[in-house]
Each structure stands twice: as C-alpha cells, then as structure tokens.
Amino acid sequence: MKMISCIVAAVLAGIALGWTLPSLMNPEVLDRVVTYVLSAMLFGVGISIGYNRRELVKIKAVGWRIVIVPAAIAGGSLLGASIACMFLNMSLKEVLLVGAGFGWYSLSSVLITQLYSAELGAIAFLANVLRELMAFVLIPFLAIHIGKIVAIAPGGATTMDSTLPIIAKMTDTPTAMIAFVSGLILTTMVPFLIPLLLAI
Amino acid sequence: MEIVIISLLAGCLLGASNIISEKWIGHLDQIVMAIVFVLLIAVGIGIGSNRELIGNLTLLGYKALVIAGLSTIGSVLVLWFAVLKVDFFQHHKKEEGQV
Numbered sequence: 001m002k003m004i005s006c007i008v009a010a011v012l013a014g015i016a017l018g019w020t021l022p023s024l025m026n027p028e029v030l031d032r033v034v035t036y037v038l039s040a041m042l043f044g045v046g047i048s049i050g051y052n053r054r055e056l057v058k059i060k061a062v063g064w065r066i067v068i069v070p071a072a073i074a075g076g077s078l079l080g081a082s083i084a085c086m087f088l089n090m091s092l093k094e095v096l097l098v099g100a101g102f103g104w105y106s107l108s109s110v111l112i113t114q115l116y117s118a119e120l121g122a123i124a125f126l127a128n129v130l131r132e133l134m135a136f137v138l139i140p141f142l143a144i145h146i147g148k149i150v151a152i153a154p155g156g157a158t159t160m161d162s163t164l165p166i167i168a169k170m171t172d173t174p175t176a177m178i179a180f181v182s183g184l185i186l187t188t189m190v191p192f193l194i195p196l197l198l199a200i
Numbered sequence: 201m202e203i204v205i206i207s208l209l210a211g212c213l214l215g216a217s218n219i220i221s222e223k224w225i226g227h228l229d230q231i232v233m234a235i236v237f238v239l240l241i242a243v244g245i246g247i248g249s250n251r252e253l254i255g256n257l258t259l260l261g262y263k264a265l266v267i268a269g270l271s272t273i274g275s276v277l278v279l280w281f282a283v284l285k286v287d288f289f290q291h292h293k294k295e296e297g298q299v
Contacts, residue, residue: 010237014244015254022249034242037235039207044232046211051225053216065286072282073275080274084267098264099271106236109243111204118246119253119260125243126264127271134272146280153279154272191208 004133007105011125031114038110042191049188052160055180066178070185073153074193077102093197094120100193101128102156102186103135103163111194131156135163143170152179157190159183 081099085092097120101108105128113121135154143151148171155163160183168176214220220228247253253260 006237007240010240011244011247014241014246015248016244017241018245018248018250019254020248022251030242030245034239035203037238037242039203041232041235041239042204042208043211043214044228044235046208046213047215047220047228048211048225048232049208050212050215050217051220068282068286069279072279076275076278077271078274079278080270080272081267083274084263084270087266088263090263095267098267106239106243110239113243113246118250119256121243122247122253122257123260123264123267126261127268130265130268131272134268138272138276142276147283149283150276150280153275156275188208191205195205 004129007129034110034114038107038114041106045187049184052180052184055177055184066181067185069149069152069178070182070189073156073182074102074186074189076153077156093200096197097194098124098127100190100197101131102158102190103128103131104157104187104190105129105132107190108194111191115195115198132158132162136166139163139166140170143167148172148175149178151175152182155179155183157183157186160187 077099078096081095082092084090084099085095088095094116097112097116098108101124105125108128109121109125112124131154135156135158138154139151142154151167151171152159152175155167158164159167159179160181164176164180164183167179171179247257
C-alpha cells in the first residue's frame with residue numbers, strides 16, 4: 001500500500017508541475033526524453049526477465065500447461081475490456097489498448113501517451129493502477145472462496161513483483177511459482193501487444 | 201519506438217548471460233523503480249500541462265474504473281473456466297509424486 005501512495009504522489013507531483021509550468025515542457029523534447037528513459041527502464045526489466053530464466057527451469061515439473069494461466073488472463077482481460085466499449089464512448093481499439101496493460105501502469109501509460117494520445121495514456125494509467133488495487137483486495141478473497149490458481153488472475157502482469165507476496169501468503173509455493181511465471185510472460189507481452197494493437 | 205523493444209531484448213540477452221551477478225540484480229530493482237518514478241512524473245506533467253485533460257479527469261477516472269473492473273472480472277472468469285477444464289494441481293501433484 002505504501003508503494004501505491006508513492007506512485008500516486010509521483011503522478012500528482014508531475015500534474016502539479018505540468019499545471020503550474022505548462023511552458024516548462026516542450027512536448028517534442030519531453031517525448032524524446034521519455035522514450036530514452038523508457039528504453040532504459042525496459043533494458044533493466046529485460047535484465048530481470050533474462051536473469052529469471054533460471055527460475056523458469058525450476059518449475060519445469062508443472063509442464064507446458066503453465067502457459068494456459070497467462071493466456072487465460074490475457075484473453076480474459078482483453079475480452080472484459082472489449083465489453084467496456086459498449087458502455088463507454090470509446091472505440092474497441094482504445095479499450096483494448098487500456099486493457100492490454102494487464103496492470104503494468106508505468107509502461108502502458110507511457111507507451112500509449114507516446115504512441116496514441118495523452119488522454120488515453122491517462123486512462124491507461126488510472127485503469128492499471130486501479131487494477132493493481134483491485135488485485136490486492138481480490139487475491140485473498142479468490143484464494144479463500146474460489147481457488148488458488150484463480151487468485152492469480154486479477155494481478156495480471158504484476159504477479160511477478162508487487163502482488164506476488166500476497167499470492168505467496170494466501171496460497172502455496174507451487175501457486176506462487178505459477179503466478180511468477182504467469183506475470184513474467186504477461187510482462188513480456190505488454191511491450192509487444194500495445195504497438196501490435198495500434199498497428200491493427 | 202523500435203528502440204524500446206530493442207532495449208527489452210538486449211536486456212533479456214544480458215540477463216540470460218552469466219555476466220550479471222546476483223548482487224547486481226538487487227541494485228537493478230532499485231534503479232528500475234527510480235526510473236519508474238521519473239516516468240510517472242513525466243506522465244503527470246503530460247496530464248497536468250493539458251488543461252482540457254485536467255477538466256475531464258472525473259470522466260477519465262470513470263472510464264478507467266469501468267475498463268479496469270471489466271478486464272479484471274474477465275481475466276478471473278476465463279482463468280476460472282480454464283482451471284475447471286485443466287486441473288493444474290492434480291497434474292502438479294502427479295509430478296511431485298514422480299519426484
């Protein structure tokens with residue numbers, strides 16, 4: 001929860017800065033700087049993913065079936081998001097882009113702001129932060145009332161980092177390992193899926 | 201934007217190689233978190249300097265809530281359905297038994 005408050009504080013600080021000094025930022029310069037900073041971040045994330053390849057070997061015992069978990073989460077998220085376009089004044093492409101963040105608010109909001117619009121980037125940020133918040137509440141509930149594996153779903157891409165401790169606490173070690181791999185696969189998908197959806 | 205994907209892949213290769221030690225990975229998480237905060241401030245600046253966007257923040261929040269809620273419910277339902285069809289735990293226990 002401390003993490004979430006820090007995140008919201010950072011965005012609010014940025015909003016205040018942009019509001020008081022709108023002339024401070026030249027959109028083109030900001031764009032270019034953000035692209036490089038984003039590349040640096042993904043380079044770091046890539047190192048973690050590559051390094052964690054060693055973890056993947058450990059759960060070989062669960063077998064290929066493990067990919068069903070992130071596939072179901074990705075498919076379900078996109079399906080759910082596509083229903084949203086019936087209620088909102090947004091195109092199918094827009095709701096899918098927001099849903100394709102799978103809870104990874106920092107990447108999805110920046111990518112969508114860069115490649116599409118600041119407005120959709122803001123929606124993506126809010127939606128994916130909300131998804132992470134919902135995950136914190138839903139994971140214990142689903143783990144107790146429905147099933148350990150199902151409890152992995154709301155976390156989306158965050159089950160390899162921020163929501164993993166809660167999954168580990170509420171379920172067991174095999175489920176936590178499945179959650180980690182699922183989060184890893186979904187995290188790897190996001191930077192490919194968002195530009196792909198934009199290209200369609 | 202290609203640079204973003206290239207960076208991710210280059211990072212993956214570097215991480216998968218044996219150059220990086222475990223000590224570095226600990227620092228890496230902190231560095232990535234620091235960069236995330238810089239990006240979040242940049243996203244905030246993008247929102248804050250756009251007066252039209254600020255005026256619509258309630259509407260954007262409502263849209264975000266609907267999409268987040270539906271995509272979360274969707275992922276839970278589809279995974280629930282998948283779990284009913286494929287029994288991960290039974291499979292896992294069988295594997296454990298073999299080990």
